[in-house]
Amino acid sequence: MQYAHLGRSGLKVSRLALGTMNFGDATDEAAAFAIMEAAVDAGINLFDTADVYGGPQSPGMKQGYGLSEEIIGRWLSRGGGRRDKIVLATKLYQPMGLGPNDKYLSAYKIRRAAEASLRRLRTDHIDLYQMHHVDRSTPWEEIWQAMEQLVREGKITYVGSSNFAGWQIATAQSEARARNFLGLVSEQSLYNLTARTIELEVVPALRHHGIGLIPWSPLGGGLLGGVLKKSENGRRVSAQTRQTVERHRPRLEAYETLCADIGAEPADVALAWLLHNPVLTSVLTGPRTPEQLTAGLRAFDVHLPDDALKRLDEIWPGPGGEAPEAYAW
Template sequence: MQYANLGRSGLKVSPLCLGTMNFGPFTSEEDSFAIMDAALDAGVNFFDSANVYGRHLGRGATETIVGKWFAQGGGRREKTVLATKLYGDMTDWPNDGKLSALNIRKACDASLKRLQTDYIDLYQAHHVDRNTPYEEFWEAMDVLRGQGKIVYVGTSNFAGWHLAKAQEEARRRGSLGVVSEQSHYNLLTRAVELEVLPAAEDYGIGVIPWSPLAGGLLGGVLRKLDKGRSASEMMLSELAKHRGTIEAYETFCDELGLDPAHVALAWLLEQRAVVAPIIGPRTMEQFTGSLPALEITLDEQALAGLDEIFPGHRTAPEDYAW
């Protein structure tokens, strides 16, 4: 396993991040434990969660499963770079969500309790809070760092100008600032190439793409349907919108002799500022099936071919100006 620095930080993380969103709602506690053990055995040390994950089991259920796994000992917590997020409303009360200093304090303590740990390696804002100034956000995060409850701060779903504004306020305060940004990024969804990726690269922020397989569309969906696999109505609806592109993609992957899911992950790892795509397996097979992507290096011809199928963006303003 080749580890990389998370942005400009000294923190070393694996080139795949294990997303835990399915743990609990779709993956049993027992199977979740097995997948996390397999991840560490494979050298995947970067795990991502969020306080709101849990779906029908209730918010916090996924963090609770991760915490029970840590409680087994065996160096599990020490080997894991633990990332979680806050922002979503945990209850109907007005201060149990977003990024106020009060909620940052309360949400962190609640996550620590569920996760059965005394610190979070990467504490991430799950979304922009337009009603909380960055002065308040950084003051609260700096307090948590001073208390030893968090080590690094990250963001998710921020625009390029949000990153710039956050970083400039952190710089003014003498704080380290943001070291990572989770963005929706894959071959089909490339808007972050306009300004988020250039901003991240300039500020030394590592990008962690979520939904790297576009909800399964880039995972060989046509092959699977041909073999009789079922698909959700949402998947079939999205496939109908992009069928021609997906057909061209799977044909191209056949020409390369590579699995479409592996190509999608390998492509992300070639992109500027990207550190580790998030894989969110429901099963052990899905987890182990992602690992071969780390052995793939796409040459310039393959990258150019993918750009022809999935046109991307040049850096703003060049994308929409002369």
């Protein structure tokens, strides 16, 4: 396994991270335990979850809320040094109930959400506490005061963000610096060959502030995992997926041809392309089986020569570079 610093922090995490959104939903507890054991055996130490993972993530549909954290907590409670082998990351923001303060990032919500996650995870501290989305109605003075209090109490160690815009990252860091607080060390963003918008402003902001990038949906919802070949082999796909495939068919055909030319599986190429980015700290994968987890490790063996990188840019063009040069002289 390869490791990298989490942003500008001294903490090292595996360049593949274990995403657990499927735990309790598509993946039952026994399979989740097997996946976590396989992850540790493979050297993966960054485990990522969220308080809402485990079932429907909509207000009023509480079945499954917190289940992913609970499954991880029961696995950790088995002992054997499991807690010390992983960097445990979770998130808050989304509704955990129907009350007016059961969502977002008020100091009231941050304190209650952290305590609840600690109980479900059966641990005394969270290594990386991430804001699942930006809260436009809560001032940064309030957010950072609440996070600082959790750090002082030893309940969290680092703070991260998810789905932030570049200017929001810059604002957060400016406010943190004024308080002599470390601020953000990581950002989770939607990023893959089919979704490259963050190259405009988020990636430059992360690079400037020394914040690690942790992409989610690295396979573009399955599009980059060899969807054409799988469908030809009889794999069933949803009607929505079929529509998406048809919309992107020329690009998908060119992409899977490129992968065949370099002798690599499409999913491995997609992960290898992300790992090629120096701003990236770790790629967030969400395996449903131990076999899928093991397959993801092949990406480290994929070498993308310059001509392959050029072809990938031609097939899946980005926004044209960084702002403002991407759209202005």
